[in-house]
Amino acid sequence: MRNIRLTLAYDGTAYCGWQVQANGPSIQAAVERAIQRLTGETCPVYSAGRTDSGVHAIGQTANFLTRSEIPAANWRPALQAFLPRDIVVRAAYEAPLDFHSTYWAVRKRYRYILHNGRALFPCLRNYADHIRKRLDVAAMHAAAQVLLGTHDFRSFETNWPNKVTSVRTVMESGVVRCDGWPAWSCPQRLDAPPPSAETGEFICFDIVADGFLYNMVRTIMGTLVNVGRGTWTPADVERILKSQSRSLAGSTAPACGLYLVSVDYRGEGDAA
Amino acid sequence: MRNIRLTLAYDGTAYCGWQVQANGPSIQAAVERAIQRLTGETCPVYSAGRTDSGVHAIGQTANFLTRSEIPAANWRPALQAFLPRDIVVRAAYEAPLDFHSTYWAVRKRYRYILHNGRALFPCLRNYADHIRKRLDVAAMHAAAQVLLGTHDFRSFETNWPNKVTSVRTVMESGVVRCDGWPAWSCPQRLDAPPPSAETGEFICFDIVADGFLYNMVRTIMGTLVNVGRGTWTPADVERILKSQSRSLAGSTAPACGLYLVSVDYRGEGDAA
Numbered sequence: 001m002r003n004i005r006l007t008l009a010y011d012g013t014a015y016c017g018w019q020v021q022a023n024g025p026s027i028q029a030a031v032e033r034a035i036q037r038l039t040g041e042t043c044p045v046y047s048a049g050r051t052d053s054g055v056h057a058i059g060q061t062a063n064f065l066t067r068s069e070i071p072a073a074n075w076r077p078a079l080q081a082f083l084p085r086d087i088v089v090r091a092a093y094e095a096p097l098d099f100h101s102t103y104w105a106v107r108k109r110y111r112y113i114l115h116n117g118r119a120l121f122p123c124l125r126n127y128a129d130h131i132r133k134r135l136d137v138a139a140m141h142a143a144a145q146v147l148l149g150t151h152d153f154r155s156f157e158t159n160w161p162n163k164v165t166s167v168r169t170v171m172e173s174g175v176v177r178c179d180g181w182p183a184w185s186c187p188q189r190l191d192a193p194p195p196s197a198e199t200g201e202f203i204c205f206d207i208v209a210d211g212f213l214y215n216m217v218r219t220i221m222g223t224l225v226n227v228g229r230g231t232w233t234p235a236d237v238e239r240i241l242k243s244q245s246r247s248l249a250g251s252t253a254p255a256c257g258l259y260l261v262s263v264d265y266r267g268e269g270d271a272a
Numbered sequence: 273m274r275n276i277r278l279t280l281a282y283d284g285t286a287y288c289g290w291q292v293q294a295n296g297p298s299i300q301a302a303v304e305r306a307i308q309r310l311t312g313e314t315c316p317v318y319s320a321g322r323t324d325s326g327v328h329a330i331g332q333t334a335n336f337l338t339r340s341e342i343p344a345a346n347w348r349p350a351l352q353a354f355l356p357r358d359i360v361v362r363a364a365y366e367a368p369l370d371f372h373s374t375y376w377a378v379r380k381r382y383r384y385i386l387h388n389g390r391a392l393f394p395c396l397r398n399y400a401d402h403i404r405k406r407l408d409v410a411a412m413h414a415a416a417q418v419l420l421g422t423h424d425f426r427s428f429e430t431n432w433p434n435k436v437t438s439v440r441t442v443m444e445s446g447v448v449r450c451d452g453w454p455a456w457s458c459p460q461r462l463d464a465p466p467p468s469a470e471t472g473e474f475i476c477f478d479i480v481a482d483g484f485l486y487n488m489v490r491t492i493m494g495t496l497v498n499v500g501r502g503t504w505t506p507a508d509v510e511r512i513l514k515s516q517s518r519s520l521a522g523s524t525a526p527a528c529g530l531y532l533v534s535v536d537y538r539g540e541g542d543a544a
């Protein structure tokens with residue numbers, strides 16, 4: 001038996017999300033079907049996170065157990081041949097037999113992209129939220145700092161309690177304004193906002209944590225948008241976090257702006 | 273009779289292009305159908321340029337003659353209600369009766385977007401060309417300067433001769449590297465390349481001319497890419513331009529990276 005690990009990027013627009021569901025096509029089903037067509041085997045595929053309908057991935061991690069003897073170097077092109085253009089296998093290699101995409105993950109990085117310009121651009125309709133009113137990015141960034149550290153994030157979870165605990169640790173959190181739709185390869189921009197910070201039409205919220213609750217990034221984004229509009233202050237976000245009450249937080253931002261950027265595993269660096 | 277002028281943005285992915293064709297849905301047909309459903313009239317809609325299949329628009333200009341008495345301010349939302357999400361009416365207003373989108377245009381601005389990064393991002397597959405190998409943007413920009421001024425551009429035209437003349441005047445032409453997918457609202461970046469010029473994963477070619485030949489921007493882009501790869505120099509591009517031979521130029525770059533950004537009309541500023 002071998003354990004094959006994949007790095008996947010996908011456009012979530014046409015899917016009901018990662019997980020196999022009755023109401024539409026899923027990424028998981030598409031990958032399992034590709035493996036089945038390639039090897040003849042029916043293998044369950046595990047992932048680092050079950051992205052929702054319309055949510056995209058740049059560096060989702062997945063793995064599956066197989067008896068196939070296909071050489072490690074051939075998996076990527078071979079699987080790609082059975083996948084549609086909106087799912088890309090960025091890497092495939094053999095992992096230790098006990099590696100598990102879900103349970104071995106120690107950090108995940110998400111990015112939320114907002115188009116904050118007057119005009120509505122149809123090419124972006126599935127790839128960024130759109131808010132016309134100019135948002136105060138400095139205030140949003142200040143509010144994002146409130147999330148850093150270990151907290152009970154149930155204020156930002158849909159349908160709590162879903163899990164044993166809603167305590168998570170946020171290692172990075174920041175908001176910047178960018179000239180263009182931000183490329184996912186630039187996570188370092190949080191530390192050094194670019195000079196376009198004043199003029200850009202895009203807003204990018206990056207967050208890294210040891211785990212995320214259901215809808216956590218989207219609810220935080222909806223809350224930060226209220227700060228950007230001037231409705232709330234960073235102190236309000238602190239109050240909402242401490243209240244442990246979902247009803248006080250902002251609305252859930254649309255799925256289309258959310259990207260799972262990368263997943264880190266024990267003993268590994270940032271895989272972005 | 274009234275003449276209604278529209279500014280349209282559209283995602284060209286699902287269309288066979290602007291012009292009504294037998295082999296698939298067109299933007300023109302979608303707009304004419306919306307007018308028909310709104311007013312009951314069958315009006316031909318004219319545009320500044322007939323974008324090809326898969327080519328996008330940020331600021332296409334169109335117009336049509338109507339007997340409808342719908343107030344000017346209501347046209348935009350009323351037409352939008354009958355259009356799909358991938359076609360957006362950015363503005364609608366009443367124009368002089370003799371205004372014609374095609375014949376009154378004095379300048380058009382196109383942008384070609386290239387993702388020049390190692391990873392293939394499925395969310396961009398319909399919105400930018402993708403070239404893995406790092407391109408030399410400074411050389412591409414130098415080559416783009418060769419195009420400035422009035423020249424016979426038949427080297428960069430598919431199926432010449434299509435028109436009375438293939439002489440056009442290029443007023444702006446430049447290539448920059450950008451951190452993110454460049455927003456269309458930043459045409460001024462040509463004069464002041466951003467500090468990300470060395471690190472960005474996106475390449476943006478902007479060109480403004482009094483008119484364009486069939487496939488002209490895409491053929492120029494294919495040629496500039498060969499300069500970026502180091503195959504050709506700016507002097508080669510000058511030689512190709514002067515040769516007036518399409519067979520010497522580069523291949524036609526894919527439609528998905530091309531955006532019609534704006535159209536200027538007599539007595540008006542840049543409408544981007």
